Amino acid sequence: SALAALGLVMYFYYFLARRLGKDLSFLTGVILLTTAEWFRSSVTCRVDMLLTCLIVAGLCTLFRWYENDLKGIPLIAMLLLAAAVLTKGPVGLVLPLFVFGVFLLARKVKLARIILACLVLSLPVLALSGVWYVLAYLENPALFLRGQQDRANSMIAPASGTACAGRIAPSIMGDLPRREREAFSFGERAAMELLVKKVLGSDLG
Secondary structure, three states, X not given: OHHHXXXXXXXXXXXXXXXXXXXXXXXXXXXXXXXXXXXXXXXXXXXXHHHHHHHHHHHHHHHHHHHOOOOOOOHHHHHHHHHHHHXXXXXXXXXXXXXXXXXXXXXXXXXXXXXHHHXXXXXXXXXXXXXXXXHHHHHOHHHHHHHHHHHHHHHOOOOHHHHHHHXXXXXXXHHXXXXXXXXXXXXXXXXXXXXXXXXXXXXXX
């Protein structure tokens, strides 16, 4: 976890330095590295930080693919997402594909091209990770099936729908163009102010 966290900060700095400048990129890396949640996850012996590292690095490479007008084959992104799938199952592919698809929609890319791009990404990733799953099943079918069942049960929680919605909303907000994002934020603030006024009014009454 610690190596993944440090490696991701270094790669993120390299990724941003070419687009935002070295000073702002360095400040971004320092803020990320010193946040409490990042530090807690980086010192915990779990796969979450490794999964985060692989997904974020994969999304960065997908952004570079978008900058090249989706031309060529994003081989590095495929390898990163395949490793993410092997780290924690299908979420390593579904989540980045969802974020990338919403990003392309927000950039007004044609739907047919988005679907084609997702297929170009997903099929090789599924093939690469599928080889490991097949070999693991052939090695010990009973142990493999029990492990997959335990993994599925551990991912099911009563508040999973709420948690999922809480992750989807910021992803969509971050992909919106600046004008739409500011309009959405203005509406959100107006709704919050109205709610506060109603609550305070009911309390005073």
